[in-house]
């Protein structure tokens with residue numbers, strides 16, 4: 642079983658904080674220039690050995706360490722390193738400046754180089770945080786449907802066996818919102834995602850498709866029965882695992898799941914549509930159940946059998 646592997650941080654807040662930290666870095670640079678030109682005293686966030694931790698930018702790096710690591714762990718390390726190098730270079734220059742003497746050219750070169758590297762890293766993180774923001778759901782941390790399209794195109798050619806798509810819809814979710822409030826509705830969605838994600842096997846991915854709709858894609862499934870059994874397991878598990886609210890009250894939920902097995906060359910859109918239709922049939926039949934979608938071929942056979950045009954007429958589908 643695989644754990645939830647999602648980047649769950651507020652990318653909007655991260656980008657805003659990153660802009661503010663970049664502004665603080667510019668202020669810091671201006672302060673140094675001012676001190677050099679006007680011969681005023683340099684502050685602790687310039688001259689002290691741990692100046693890179695004292696400056697506002699350093700504090701931002703520290704407080705957003707998890708977000709930086711989640712986006713790119715290696716770059717995150719490099720960013721911290723160049724930031725410290727930049728401070729070291731400026732500290733070396735600060736000594737002569739305070740005595741009215743010229744600094745060393747190599748220190749200034751190092752300052753310019755590390756500052757340029759720092760800005761290059763920040764541009765990378767900003768672009769990726771914005772990209773992340775458009776592709777990942779803030780409430781649950783799950784990838785959104787754009788990512789499903791990309792993953793499907795990438796995974797399908799390498800998928801051995803069957804590719805199953807499960808369409809999960811929370812039952813009576815509007816009533817949960819109406820009765821307990823939107824905030825508890827949100828908690829229900831988060832609970833569902835954490836519980837379900839823990840049940841996924843390697844090669845299976847979960848997406849937030851819409852409001853209370855989720856999609857799981859499962860590669861390398863031996864047959865439709867196996868996909869049905871897993872969906873049934875998920876449905877039952879969710880039904881038997883209530884959310885315990887702050888008041889201690891247990892809130893039971895149920896889901897209806899439609900499954901479709903991808904047919905050769907079937908576009909994703911069509912596959913989702915079939916799984917959605919199967920889910921809808923499940924709702925009509927009373928909810929809290931799993932329904933497998935028939936294939937186009939079997940529907941055609943059924944139609945043919947009704948008109949007597951098929952040699953399979955009368956076969957059960």
Ligand SMILES: Nc1nc2c(ncn2[C@@H]2O[C@H](COP(=O)(O)OP(=O)(O)OP(=O)(O)O)[C@@H](O)[C@H]2O)c(=O)[nH]1
Nearest residue numbers: 810811812813814815816818823826827852853924
């Ligand atoms: N709390 C919360 N509610 C949401 C979110 N997204 C969508 N919703 C709500 O989900 C509800 C979906 O309601 P319906 O489509 O009527 O479905 P339902 O009540 O689950 O009914 P059935 O699917 O037929 O069982 C709507 O009231 C939406 O406002 C969300 O992110 N958080």
